[in-house]
Amino acid sequence: MEKNTLKLQFYTGEQVELVYTEFTHDALIETQCAARGKSSCSYKSFGNFQWTNAVKALAVFLLKAKIAGGEDNEELPAVLLGTKGSIAASLDYALGKEPEWLSSIFGVDRRGRLLAKRFIDRINPELRRAGPVVLGLNTQALAHKGIQVFLDEKELGTAEEIEALLEAVLLQWKEKDTKEVRERLVA
Numbered sequence: 001m002e003k004n005t006l007k008l009q010f011y012t013g014e015q016v017e018l019v020y021t022e023f024t025h026d027a028l029i030e031t032q033c034a035a036r037g038k039s040s041c042s043y044k045s046f047g048n049f050q051w052t053n054a055v056k057a058l059a060v061f062l063l064k065a066k067i068a069g070g071e072d073n074e075e076l077p078a079v080l081l082g083t084k085g086s087i088a089a090s091l092d093y094a095l096g097k098e099p100e101w102l103s104s105i106f107g108v109d110r111r112g113r114l115l116a117k118r119f120i121d122r123i124n125p126e127l128r129r130a131g132p133v134v135l136g137l138n139t140q141a142l143a144h145k146g147i148q149v150f151l152d153e154k155e156l157g158t159a160e161e162i163e164a165l166l167e168a169v170l171l172q173w174k175e176k177d178t179k180e181v182r183e184r185l186v187a
Contacts, residue, residue, distance in 0.1 A: 003024075004024060004025045004119075004141065004142050004143070004146050005023070005024045005147075005148065006022070006023050006024075006062065006142060006148070007021060007022040007023075007150065008062060008063075008147070008148065008149050008150065009150045009153070010059075010152075011151070011152055012151065015172055016165060016172075017051045018036065018051065018055060019036040020033070020034070020036070021034045021049075021105050025106075025107070025115055025118075025142075027107075027115060027118075028107050028115070032047070032105065032106060032107035033046045033047070034047040034048055034049055034101070034104040035049075036048070036050065036051055037050070038050065047101070047103070047104020048101070048104055049104055052101075053087075053090050053173075054090050054093070054094040055101065056087070056090075056169055056172060056173070057088070057090040058091055058094070058105075059169050060080065060087050060091075060166065060169055060170065061088075061091055063149065063165060064080060064166065065144055066147045066162055067163060068144060069139070069143070069144015069145060079135065079136050080134075080135045081132045081133065081134045081135070082132050082133065083127065083131075083132050084127060086132075086133075087173065088133050088134070088135055089127060089133055091120075091135060092122060092126060092127070092135060093126065095114075095120060096126045098114050102116050118141040118142075119137060119138045119141035119142035120136070120137065121135065121136040121137070121138050122134070122135055123135075123136075149165065
């Protein structure tokens with residue numbers, strides 16, 4: 001069993017949405033849980049998030065990471081890249097601004113640093129230089145195998161099932177953006 005794990009629970013309705021997460025990490029005292037919605041909870045390890053473009057971008061990144069870490073290609077990196085207005089730029093912007101929802105999902109270490117930054121590597125953060133931002137999974141901090149994906153409470157075990165879920169999330173972006181994302185996703 002992996003030491004650091006992330007459980008992603010998606011549900012279908014009018015559209016597929018991420019509704020619940022559980023994150024365990026050696027820097028956390030207890031499991032960090034978060035649910036989709038606006039209401040807060042007084043329990044310190046339970047937070048919330050809304051189904052925004054940035055959260056969709058996080059979902060795309062994590063689903064691509066899970067697919068990249070299939071049984072035959074554990075060493076392949078999961079990479080998301082893009083320029084201004086892309087899914088990669090949306091997630092990168094969130095990582096730079098450190099909104100509350102990121103700490104609700106992943107928690108912070110003893111020094112108050114966002115744990116998501118330990119396993120999402122960034123090249124050209126916040127598009128400070130010319131060229132795209134590149135986001136990659138640091139598998140030393142969160143292995144591909146540590147990501148569990150569920151749809152309607154059923155664990156998705158094959159790359160094909162996860163790719164279908166990824167497509168459903170991508171369809172929620174504008175058609176132009178979705179086409180650009182498909183061209184730029186590298187796994």
